Amino acid sequence: MNRKALFMLAVSSLVCVPSWAQTFVKPSANYDSSRSTFAIITDEATWGHCREALLAYQSLLTGEQLPSFIVYHDWKNPEQVKKVLRRLYQKNHLEGAVFVGHIPIPMIRQAQHLTSAFKMDERAFPWRDSSVPSDRFYDDFDLQFDFLKRDSVERHFFYYNLSARSPQRIQCDIYTGRIMPVASGKDYFKQINDYLAKVILAHKSQNKLDQFVSYTGEGSYSNSLTAWTQEAFTIREQLPEVFDRGGRAGFIRFSMFDYPKQTLLNTIRRDDLDLMIFHEHGTPDRQYVSGSPVTHDLSSHIKAFQYGLRSYARRYPKDVNGKDSTRYFIDTTWVAGYNSPETVKADSLQDAKTGILLPDVTRAQPNVRMVIFDACYNGDFREKDYIAGRYIFADGKTIVGFANTVNVLQDKQSNEMLGLLGMGARVGQWAQLTNILESHIIGDPTFRFQSDYDDVDVNALLQRPYEEATVLHWADSPYADVQNLALHLLYRHRYAHLDTLLKQKFTESPFAVVRYTSFSLLRSINGKSFPDILPKALQDPNEFIRRSAVLGMTKVGLDSYVPLLVREKITNRFSEREAFDILINIPVFSEKAFEDAIAHELRTADISDKDAQEKELRKYYGNKKDGDAAIFNPKSKPGLRRIYISSLKNIPNSASVDGYLRLILDKGEEEKTRLAMVESLAWFDASYRRDDIMKAVWQLASDKSASKSLRQAAERTYFRIKNRQE
Numbered sequence: 001m002n003r004k005a006l007f008m009l010a011v012s013s014l015v016c017v018p019s020w021a022q023t024f025v026k027p028s029a030n031y032d033s034s035r036s037t038f039a040i041i042t043d044e045a046t047w048g049h050c051r052e053a054l055l056a057y058q059s060l061l062t063g064e065q066l067p068s069f070i071v072y073h074d075w076k077n078p079e080q081v082k083k084v085l086r087r088l089y090q091k092n093h094l095e096g097a098v099f100v101g102h103i104p105i106p107m108i109r110q111a112q113h114l115t116s117a118f119k120m121d122e123r124a125f126p127w128r129d130s131s132v133p134s135d136r137f138y139d140d141f142d143l144q145f146d147f148l149k150r151d152s153v154e155r156h157f158f159y160y161n162l163s164a165r166s167p168q169r170i171q172c173d174i175y176t177g178r179i180m181p182v183a184s185g186k187d188y189f190k191q192i193n194d195y196l197a198k199v200i201l202a203h204k205s206q207n208k209l210d211q212f213v214s215y216t217g218e219g220s221y222s223n224s225l226t227a228w229t230q231e232a233f234t235i236r237e238q239l240p241e242v243f244d245r246g247g248r249a250g251f252i253r254f255s256m257f258d259y260p261k262q263t264l265l266n267t268i269r270r271d272d273l274d275l276m277i278f279h280e281h282g283t284p285d286r287q288y289v290s291g292s293p294v295t296h297d298l299s300s301h302i303k304a305f306q307y308g309l310r311s312y313a314r315r316y317p318k319d320v321n322g323k324d325s326t327r328y329f330i331d332t333t334w335v336a337g338y339n340s341p342e343t344v345k346a347d348s349l350q351d352a353k354t355g356i357l358l359p360d361v362t363r364a365q366p367n368v369r370m371v372i373f374d375a376c377y378n379g380d381f382r383e384k385d386y387i388a389g390r391y392i393f394a395d396g397k398t399i400v401g402f403a404n405t406v407n408v409l410q411d412k413q414s415n416e417m418l419g420l421l422g423m424g425a426r427v428g429q430w431a432q433l434t435n436i437l438e439s440h441i442i443g444d445p446t447f448r449f450q451s452d453y454d455d456v457d458v459n460a461l462l463q464r465p466y467e468e469a470t471v472l473h474w475a476d477s478p479y480a481d482v483q484n485l486a487l488h489l490l491y492r493h494r495y496a497h498l499d500t501l502l503k504q505k506f507t508e509s510p511f512a513v514v515r516y517t518s519f520s521l522l523r524s525i526n527g528k529s530f531p532d533i534l535p536k537a538l539q540d541p542n543e544f545i546r547r548s549a550v551l552g553m554t555k556v557g558l559d560s561y562v563p564l565l566v567r568e569k570i571t572n573r574f575s576e577r578e579a580f581d582i583l584i585n586i587p588v589f590s591e592k593a594f595e596d597a598i599a600h601e602l603r604t605a606d607i608s609d610k611d612a613q614e615k616e617l618r619k620y621y622g623n624k625k626d627g628d629a630a631i632f633n634p635k636s637k638p639g640l641r642r643i644y645i646s647s648l649k650n651i652p653n654s655a656s657v658d659g660y661l662r663l664i665l666d667k668g669e670e671e672k673t674r675l676a677m678v679e680s681l682a683w684f685d686a687s688y689r690r691d692d693i694m695k696a697v698w699q700l701a702s703d704k705s706a707s708k709s710l711r712q713a714a715e716r717t718y719f720r721i722k723n724r725q726e
Contacts, residue, residue: 061446127151418430
């Protein structure tokens with residue numbers, strides 16, 4: 001059916017129903033009300049300029065057995081949108097939604113624990129920067145928010161606190177995506193019309209996911225080859241079809257080229273490429289794909305050194321004088337002409353070779369159908385222009401991106417549940433299982449690949465009503481990610497024996513991705529088995545699971561883990577990312593446990609560099625003493641104390657909890673310091689000391705002599721830990 005015919009079909013069945021001042025365009029007068037539905041949320045201006053394209057998109061989805069409502073309005077605030085979504089969810093089995101055009105952006109505060117990495121001081125930095133743009137406001141109906149204000153300049157920003165008594169984990173009831181044009185020089189509404197036209201063509205293509213490429217940029221996973229090589233093994237478990245003769249998987253690393261940028265632009269232009277993952281650093285306007293290339297001779301060493309010095313000189317011009325230059329054992333001839341127009345241009349061009357910039361994307365006209373941006377800020381739709389938006393609105397065939405609005409943690413499983421996409425899941429159905437506060441679908445969330453398997457179509461599986469016995473049967477599927485889907489559904493529906501099942505799966509599964517899902521869900525439920533599986537996880541063949549075990553041991557904080565960590569550090573030191581995580585987190589344990597591990601594990605080990613290993617471990621463990629010395633000394637500089645206290649959000653020091661609790665209850669302490677500590681203690685939700693923390697902060701929350709801000713912070717921390725366990 002051509003576009004005109006689709007439009008005429010939509011018009012013939014058009015039913016416009018004003019409701020609460022919004023206008024609903026129903027899918028048709030006789031759609032199957034028992035089926036899952038979808039919502040296309042747009043604004044009045046977009047409806048006026050893109051009506052034909054929106055109706056064609058609606059008709060397409062209805063023809064795919066996903067009856068779709070169009071709802072348009074001059075939206076005044078996010079609550080209006082959420083009310084519509086909730087009503088459709090309750091009355092019409094809403095599966096997901098897409099926001100087309102100018103839809104309010106919730107800016108979330110007091111919810112950094114629901115991000116993977118974002119830890120910006122909300123008091124010290126502007127609200128725009130220290131808030132997280134997140135559509136979890138819309139798609140997780142259980143989360144509760146307290147309205148703060150509307151931005152006085154960017155009027156589509158609305159600021160909210162996550163309520164203290166809200167659930168403290170994300171479980172999205174629906175999935176969402178955004179189709180939000182970018183400032184690329186192309187007409188705003190034409191971008192939407194052109195994009196929806198290619199979405200319709202893509203849906204008709206019946207394309208299978210059999211061409212896959214992963215790129216790892218400089219700085220990802222600490223440039224660890226051990227971490228990088230693991231991805232091929234897990235992708236084979238998830239997407240075996242891309243390794244078969246009919247498909248192809250490619251794995252590219254920054255070190256394969258001096259400047260990989262052009263190779264990557266050629267790759268995203270491939271007409272046959274289905275899915276690409278970028279593991280890299282990013283900003284809204286750039287993908288940092290590489291750095292300066294490795295040099296191999298004296299001449300290239302000197303040129304690289306001079307390039308770095310010139311860049312430094314331009315950032316810090318006051319350092320470029322005879323006196324200051326001697327600190328670096330150089331004279332000014334090394335940076336001569338650093339600010340001349342010719343040199344600045346040449347250096348700028350060299351810098352541009354290390355990143356994919358906004359104009360590069362538009363010129364490339366990417367054809368890769370889906371892109372996962374495992375990077376910071378590439379999906380920051382609060383900006384007028386951003387990388388993920390450029391991909392979908394370019395003239396190529398790219399339909400959807402999955403990207404982050406703020407910074408994102410490298411120590412996470414960015415490939416989680418990826419096999420579901422190869423089995424026919426809609427992008428939204430996949431993302432709904434793995435979302436964090438900052439991750440978003442940019443583009444059409446209903447896009448799906450044709451299943452490459454005759455015996456399974458995940459989209460069809462997810463249309464079925466939940467039946468525990470059926471889902472338990474899926475948990476024994478021969479396909480790794482069907483097992484993972486089952487585990488996630490059992491988790492969502494609070495299966496009574498989930499802890500036992502997850503422990504069994506983690507212990508027995510031959511699939512690394514199933515072991516990781518079991519590990520991750522046990523961590524999410526704070527299951528009784530989680531502390532017990534950590535020693536086994538530290539010995540797992542998969543590097544990422546071992547890395548996750550290190551972080552899990554850090555969060556729990558039991559001293560019994562210390563000898564295992566020290567042993568792992570000295571015997572598996574070439575697993576760089578894992579070794580780094582051990583060093584960074586070893587200070588959370590008691591000094592006695594640390595000294596015993598040094599004596600019994602390191603000094604008795606059969607290694608030749610015991611002194612060097614001990615020196616390195618002691619150096620990092622010394623950070624604990626430095627931190628606690630500053631925290632517990634009232635005469636320390638207040639700013640320094642709060643910096644160390646804030647660091648506990650990333651490295652929760654369970655061994656020093658008694659001192660931290662005395663500090664928050666000490667009325668002689670400075671209030672800002674007590675407040676900072678109360679807030680940091682909220683990150684001890686998995687600690688073996690969490691019950692003691694809850695008791696102390698509730699005591700503070702109930703103390704009427706304490707200030708209102710201190711009592712509110714204590715109450716928030718109490719419910720952060722309590723609700724995290726429920």
